[in-house]
Amino acid sequence: MSILDALDADDFEQLTLVRDPESGIRSAVAVHDTTMGPALGGVRMRRYPSHADAVRDAMALARAMTVKSALAGLDLGGGKSVIDAEPTRANKDRFLPVHARHVASLGGRYVPGADMGTDAADMDVLAKHVPVVSSRRDPSPFTARGVLRAVVATLEWSGTGLEGRRVAVQGLGKVGRSLVGLLRDAGATVLVADVDDARVREARDVAGAVPVGVGEILTADVDVLCPCAAGGVLTPAVVDGLRARALVPGANNPLSGDAVAAALHARGVAHVPDFVANAGGVIACEAEVHGCDDGIEAKIEAIGTTAVAVLDAAARRGTDTVAVAHELAAERLAARAAGRPAFPAVV
Numbered sequence: 001m002s003i004l005d006a007l008d009a010d011d012f013e014q015l016t017l018v019r020d021p022e023s024g025i026r027s028a029v030a031v032h033d034t035t036m037g038p039a040l041g042g043v044r045m046r047r048y049p050s051h052a053d054a055v056r057d058a059m060a061l062a063r064a065m066t067v068k069s070a071l072a073g074l075d076l077g078g079g080k081s082v083i084d085a086e087p088t089r090a091n092k093d094r095f096l097p098v099h100a101r102h103v104a105s106l107g108g109r110y111v112p113g114a115d116m117g118t119d120a121a122d123m124d125v126l127a128k129h130v131p132v133v134s135s136r137r138d139p140s141p142f143t144a145r146g147v148l149r150a151v152v153a154t155l156e157w158s159g160t161g162l163e164g165r166r167v168a169v170q171g172l173g174k175v176g177r178s179l180v181g182l183l184r185d186a187g188a189t190v191l192v193a194d195v196d197d198a199r200v201r202e203a204r205d206v207a208g209a210v211p212v213g214v215g216e217i218l219t220a221d222v223d224v225l226c227p228c229a230a231g232g233v234l235t236p237a238v239v240d241g242l243r244a245r246a247l248v249p250g251a252n253n254p255l256s257g258d259a260v261a262a263a264l265h266a267r268g269v270a271h272v273p274d275f276v277a278n279a280g281g282v283i284a285c286e287a288e289v290h291g292c293d294d295g296i297e298a299k300i301e302a303i304g305t306t307a308v309a310v311l312d313a314a315a316r317r318g319t320d321t322v323a324v325a326h327e328l329a330a331e332r333l334a335a336r337a338a339g340r341p342a343f344p345a346v347v
């Protein structure tokens, strides 16, 4: 599908393509939907095979943010931006201020945050040009807490608790490392894997985790699997070999394709979609934007409620949880749109 066709098919509000011969930047800002509020989403910086791939990635990620924020009950829409370049120091110095000026020209419709290739220090650079920026506080611990909430809710839904259960965590970065500690504190036995041996040793020595080979973690004999590394890891072959009875991802887009959700359903795996389970980060970003942390705990708690609602509806209707979750998000957006004012700039 061409990019213009995808704009129509997925109902995008706005796509900004940035090309500046002086700096050499090629970037894009996708504002998918501002029904619920300003479109918040990260600035991803990586080299793509082509500029078209970069634009498509921004669009897919922006659309996912609309669903994630709607299901988390946030006053945020869905957006994402990408800078098509390696995230080196030199590229950041050259491109971030230019990208920031284009983001600023959107008048608050898009609120940037950190993502793959960018961090809190980069958000400080953007904040010199853009009035509202998120992720200057690391959202990862909040993401991990939301994943833990979804794990507990899923086990309770299955008639059991976390104490004494076995949980596999793939990836020991900002989210995975935090999650391992939370699971251990809740009485779970945690199996871990990472391509970085130092991170595995730290999880073993500090959190008492059990190391497993990177090739075995996804099909380990556990109650719950929590992928917290790259996307696309749940392929049809992995699903065939899956021994976990529940899948609760920290990672974005962990399924390799749409058919995988149906395969998980067919195998009877209790699957909480990533955009439900890992919403703790965007919940923290919303609080940051509003300058008030008061609602964070309740919203993270509600991740469990949403997970159960989605598992229940999927079981009742004999369909997969991803389809059900998308429908629920669409219902919430339609309800808000019914009395919707045109979205003004944030602040």
Ligand SMILES: NC(=O)c1ccc[n+]([C@@H]2O[C@H](COP(=O)([O-])OP(=O)(O)OC[C@H]3O[C@@H](n4cnc5c(N)ncnc54)[C@H](O)[C@@H]3O)[C@@H](O)[C@H]2O)c1
Pocket: 139, 140, 141, 143, 170, 171, 172, 173, 174, 175, 176, 193, 194, 195, 196, 199, 214, 228, 229, 230, 231, 250, 251, 252, 278, 281, 282
């Ligand atoms: N940070 C957040 O708040 C947040 C919020 C929502 C979603 N996510 C998603 O969660 C995932 C992890 O995010 P993060 O911020 O922890 O990233 P990170 O870069 O800090 O950590 C990723 C970890 O995965 C490891 N890894 C990579 N490939 C692996 C493999 N094949 N097997 C085992 N380990 C592997 C890396 O070595 C690294 O330790 C990403 O998919 C991200 O998009 C993060």
